Amino acid sequence: MSRLTDLIASVKSKDPSLGADLDREFKALSSRLPFGLNFERHRPEAVELPLRSIRRGDKVRILPPRGSNDSADQRLWHVISIDKLKKTVLIKLISTHEIDQRTVHLDDLVVVAEFRDKIFPGLVSTGSSRRNENKPSHAVINGENYHVLKALTFTHRGKVDAIYIDPPYNTGARDWKYNNDYVESDDLYRHSKWLAFMERRLLIAKELLNPNDSVLIVSIDEKEYLRLGLLLEQVFPEAAIEMVTTVISAKGVARFGQFSRVEEYIYFVRLGRCEVALSEQNMLDDSRSASDKIGKNIDWLGLRRREPTARRGARPNQFYPIFIYIDSGYIHSIGDPIDDSVNRESVTPPNGTFAVWPLKPNGEEGLWGITPETAKRYLKNGFIRSRRHNPKEGKSSIHYLPSGTVEAVRNGSIEVIGHDPDGAIQAVYREKKGVIPKRVWNMPSHNAENGGSLILSRLIPERRFPFPKSLYAVEDALRFFVGDKPNAIILDFFSGSGTTAHAVMRLNRQDGGMRQCLSITNNEVAADEHKALRKRGLRPGDDEWERLGICDYITKPRIRAAICGKTPDGSPIKGDYKYVDGFSMSEGFDENAEFFTLTYEARDAVHHNLAFDRIAPLLWLRAGAVGSKIEHIPNEGWAVVDTYGILTDTDKASPFIESICEVKEIRIAYIVTDDDRRFQAIARRLPKTVEPVRLYEAYLTNFSFANGE
Incomplete structure (x- = not known):
């Protein structure tokens, strides 16, 4: 293709008109031929x-x-x-x-x-579970996830810190629908349908993620993990992408003639400055634990560089002598680096000392791990030492503290408790020193049966959900990225049984966090139930059908049970949580959850303020989902609650602004007006910390474009 562009450029220089025509046709052709992962996108959902x-x-x-x-x-x-x-x-x-x-x-x-149609979404409340009015509410939204994601572009564009999803694995076992029909294993377009289905949702998810610091986490198995990896690279070309292999059942799934499957895969798509945090464990085995180090002595490292390329001359400033007292074996001083042409034997040590050089076991000249300037500074502060000296052979074990340990000493997470006779510090760990997690996870807590199915059966007995994720596996995956973000917003748009929201509540309990989870699921019934209900003459939309849908039958009851500590029949939940934070499941969580169903509003009804009751929950969500909601058009022409206010009568702007100024936690002021000049005049009078939003112009503009194709 680069050769073609060069030829077109050559033609342009000789015949601009012909060159422009060729360039136009080339761009049209190349736009029809996507490179990388190719799949059919012609069938709109x-x-x-x-x-x-x-x-x-x-x-x-x-x-x-x-x-x-x-x-x-x-x-x-x-x-x-x-x-x-x-x-x-x-x-x-x-x-x-x-x-x-x-x-x-x-x-x-x-x-x-x-999905190419315009929609104007709203929300209808279907209940809540509340135990702490000072915390933001988790939200569970029943609706087609593509359309709910569109709704969230109005409330959370660029605000989401982490997305965790466990999408359909496309096994061919009726695990998902495309255009309202189950995708069977013999469908020739099965993979294309799945990729188109995923791409549409990932493109909106990208709009919701904070581009400066956020992560997308996707669980998958072997059916689609290769295609998913390519799709993620195409949708997120700017991201750092890693894949982890995780053991979900060590006993495995027996498949005659094949290897027994014990694993799944997790993709981590990191945006901006997002990094993987250090871990309590390395995630592969129990060989290292951060907690085990508390109260123990610090680790000293050998000063000589060990890599094969560490030869004299590779870094001229790092070949120098360290002079050791012959009698005590302690460091006398740090010498200056010598040029490659100088024989090290020509260097004369100070009286009573001998020189130690960075020599490999075979006698080859190598390099020290730090510069002489750093070594001199470390010697002064007790961060370098000599042990087990041998003056006759000119040898001594030179140790030093790596820069991370030195920084920990300076910030107090490592405590200096004394000094050796030569001045080298004696120190112990006072805070957890995390370890770098590996890319193969083999954690007992991640067992899907014990951490998933068993926990769900205790929360909502007699109700079954296929293959729920281990609660602790989701918790661990999120901790790497939101463990240090107590106010993080987490989204799951394939929320299934509600494991992600449950995991976020556990994270909050561990550190007093205010993290909020947005869970999206539909109210589909299982394939077998679908057939049985149809035989009985029932249809989607009938009360009995909807009661057995995943959102109403599994997701909402599970989250209610987790918060209140009681099963749907009011009995205390039996059993205990384990790992990191163990306690009785009957204690519940000091959290709040609000449940909603997505609605589809008429544009004119929104524009003329006739759909306020359904738009109101979106305004509350955008303001942080804390405290009270303004659920109806205020009779006074304005209203102010915990984190936001709404002005429906611009003639009442003065008392509205006065009330806004009295509440420090106000984030947003919604102003209902068609007059842009009046809106701007009111916006200028608001505190700088309050975001002015013009209704319904901001809402309608957000959704006034084709959805997808």
Whole structure:
């Protein structure tokens, strides 16, 4: 391709018009041929919205008869008119080559949203669990995750510190749907569908992550890990990407004729300055533990560099003599470096000393690990020493403290408790000295059965969820990146049973943190239940069907149980949490959770302030999800709560601003006006720490573009 661009540039210099035409055609062609991971993107996703009431102008599908397990007619229709008395709908087929118009009963239609359609999302509260009004609330949102992610671009764009997801593994075992149909193992486009499905969501996730310091964590197994790795490189070309292999069941999954699978994979996509924190353990075995070092003596390292390339001349300033007292074996002084042309034997030691050089065991001349200037400074401060000297052979073991240990001595996390006769310090660890985690994890706490299924069965007995993650595995993965961020925002948009929110609550308990988790899941029922419910004449949207959906039956009850310490029937949860922080599960957590369902609003209703009740939770989430919500249009024309305020009558700006100024925790002032000049005038009067947001212009602008394709 570079050769083609060179040729086009050559043509441009001779014939600008022809060169421009060639360049235009080349760009059009190259845009159709993506390089790297290639897959089909031509089929837009669509989602059925059974809870959404049908409106004129909607896009709908005709449902199969009740009691049938047939798939819905995949053709799309436009709603022409609705007869509310007869509960019938006149619809017209959306097709370029067919003309069909018919009347259908209202109950036999379902609204459909394609991902290239514009949406205007809202939220409806479906309950809460509260134990500490001073902390932000975790949020659980029931909805199609692509559309909920779009909603979060209004509330959390660039604010998320960590995303943890455990997406469908695409095993072919009916573990996920594409366009409302299960993707089977014999589907020729199975991998393309999965990649398109993931790419659309990852692109929005990228908008939500803090570009300066955040991480995306993705769990996966062998079915798609190679394709996922390439996809992550394409979506996040600027990121540092690493993959960890983690043992989830040492006993393995027996597969005759194959190796027994014991592992899964975790991708870590680090943005900006995000780094992996030091760990309590190396994650592979018990050979090193940070806690084990507390109260123990510091480690001294050999001063001679050990790598094969450490030869005299490679670093001219690091070949110098260290003079050792013949009698005591202590360091007398540090000599100056010598030129490569100088024979070291020509250097004369001070009286009563001998010279020690950085010599390898075979006698080859090497290098010291620090410069002579640093060595002299270390000698003065007791950070370098000599032991086990042999004047006859001109040998002595020279030790020093690495720069990290020296810094720890200076900041107090290593305590100096005395000095040796030669002045070398005696010191012990007073704080944990973390270890660098390895890229193969073999932690007993990460066992999926004990840390996942068993814990879930205690929280919500008799309710089953396939393959929940180990609570402690998710907790450990997050700790590397948000352990030092007590106010971090964590997102999981494949939240399943709610393990990520549960793990965040454990992290908060360990250090008093205020971290907040946003969990997104739909209310799909399992494949087997889907078939059984269909046979009974039930459909998505029916109360009995929705009660058995993953969000209402698993996710919300699990998070409620974790917080209050009681099962859904009110019994204290049996068992204890283990690892890092062990305590009775019946104690629960001093946390809050709010539960929502995504809604789809009409643009005009939003613009004319007629959808405020559904937009209100988004305003609360954007302001930090702390304390009270303003749930209805204030009669006084304005209202101020814990972290935000809203002004609906600009003539009441003065008392609104006075109230804003009295509350130090206010983050956002929402101002409802179509007049930009008036908005700017009010915004200038607000404290500098308060973000002014114009409603509904900011909301409508955020969503006034095609969603995806």
